[in-house]
Amino acid sequence: MISDALKASTGKVIKMENQFYVDSDHLSKEALARKHQLETDASSRTNHMEYLPGMEQIQSDIRERVMSQTEQYDYTVYTSADVSAALEHEQCSIEDFKALLSPAAGPFLEQMAQRARVETRKHFGNTVYLFTPLYIANYCENYCVYCGFNCYNHIKRMRLTMEQIEHEMKIIADSGMEEILLLTGESRGMSDVSYIGEACKLARKYFRMVGLEIYPVNTDEYRYLHECGADYVTVFQETYDSDKYETLHLAGHKRVWPYRFEAQERALMGGMRGVAFSALLGLSDFRKDALATALHAYFLQRKYPQAEISLSCPRLRPIVNNDKINPLDVHEKQLCQIICAYRIFLPFAGITVSSRESAEFRNGIIKIAATKVSAGVSTGIGDHESKYTGKESGSAEGDEQFEINDRRSFETMYQDIESEGLQPVLNDYLYV
């Protein structure tokens, strides 16, 4: 693992950076030239703070509230006394939460885990929820430099037909899974809202809970997708540092940072029951990103108290054509610190830990704070039959968004959770 910072001979701390840019032989000369221009010439890129035509703008003060706290957050000022005090307080304030995310809390990891476990058991008992993602298309119109689906990455692209989607769903449902998360690449052209809506209708036939992780859409589109059977929307903000975001999302709709930020609020306005939040840890300053993620959830839940709130905690992973990508200074200890701090600050919120993490880490973290894990995961397209049954599907398969780490099947995961003395739950939800 690469250390969080290297001290140069001058004593100055130099941050490690990922090398994201990869050129493909398959790109035309013009495409390559455009790609290089986007990468090297900031003036060639659009204004990432400006809404594009068709993007709904809502009146909301959430962004200002989250970002004013985040921008002021100097985690170097917190001391071990602040961390001790935060752990002693019965109610965790925003200031306490900031202390728990700071480097000063590092030596308190065990105490944080103990406290987090108490909060988790009080609010969730011994239960751990299970779900699986289903990628239905991997076309993408964006150039997000760290993502396997980005439009300049040469991968096998695919969009499943409704028949293929239903086939995949049957295989997953037969395994026993009751909750599904439908995902697409971010392409309105190749996977439009009505296509996703039809997939939701199919999913309602096979699953009790249907979540979505798609490109952000307008309120009326969320309302339509809710009517089609979806009830939970996950949007990763990737990083809450808009300047850093600009350097990572070089082209496409996804480049518009504020429209993405407001996605969860539009989803709730459109009638969705719950929303999930996340930063992709390793892209930017993880402490600030963790603070902003939790505050985003916190302020939105105060505004929409009926909303179910959950947090995901993904770290950067290698992708097809770039196996060097890694989460830099967010090691497992830092990830655990973030998750414990999330739990103590938001004891009622769901916390999801995906198959990006190892089986060992996930076995440990469900005993402390995580309440939801994925199992039987594929981030590729149309490959559940081969992955679940070992049978070749005979049809084409699309490439994966990122490499997963924990490859356990639904059955193994179910047994492993039980053997940890916890109770696997397949569904706690009713679409009404």
Place this chain on the structure above:
Amino acid sequence: MDKRLEDDKLVIGGQEFHSRFILGSGKYSMKLIEAAVRDAGAEIITLAVRRANTKEQENIIDYIPRNVTLLPNTSGARDAREAVRIARLARELGCGNFVKIEIMRDTKYLLPDNYETVKATEILAKEGFIVMPYMYPDLNAARDLANAGAAAVMPLAAPIGSNKGLATKDFIQILINEIELPVIVDAGIGRPSQACEAMEMGAAAIMANTALATAGDLPLMAAAFRQAIEAGRKAYLSGLGRVLTRGASASDPLTGFLHD
């Protein structure tokens, strides 16, 4: 069951129960249900409809013995309309006529919405359900629930899962004093002593889940709850003796100088 309590029955919607312990929903396992029935004597078990009817790995209905009354709840409902839909679904699933109404518009504290609960109670009572509403202990709302046809009222003792005991004690006492229906204390009971205290006050029954589910020895804790509830009930029936809460008792009456 102590012989002296044999004739002391809890009556809800015309149905008689010997046990005054009701297992709440939330954290389920086979072991918990076994302990609740065998060791705590539970005759009513709450069932979250949103978790029912799942596949073979965890079909909760299969866990529940036939001689136990199912109390499906409407958890997950955010308003009266959703609660009514869930209650009807429970009846379709074969859960019987009992229903516990839970309506929460707040995912943080899970506090019940009394106003919507009254509305749902009225609709469901008219449809023949035996309605047991979970409520914030407010006298006016409790009267409205009684008038709407509730078969019992279920005030919360403390926020769900907090194990804080009788945080709303004074307000629950007012309901016990004023409402003719069984007052079943729900949510927040973390220890047998707290259950005992509520029963001494005159509560008709106790609902708990987390306190059992998270105990080190489930059957032992279940038995402790049974004994605590029975002890509290006996104390209540016996008429509590003198309990001095402040000052001392003067042996010479202060008003002894009055002659006319």
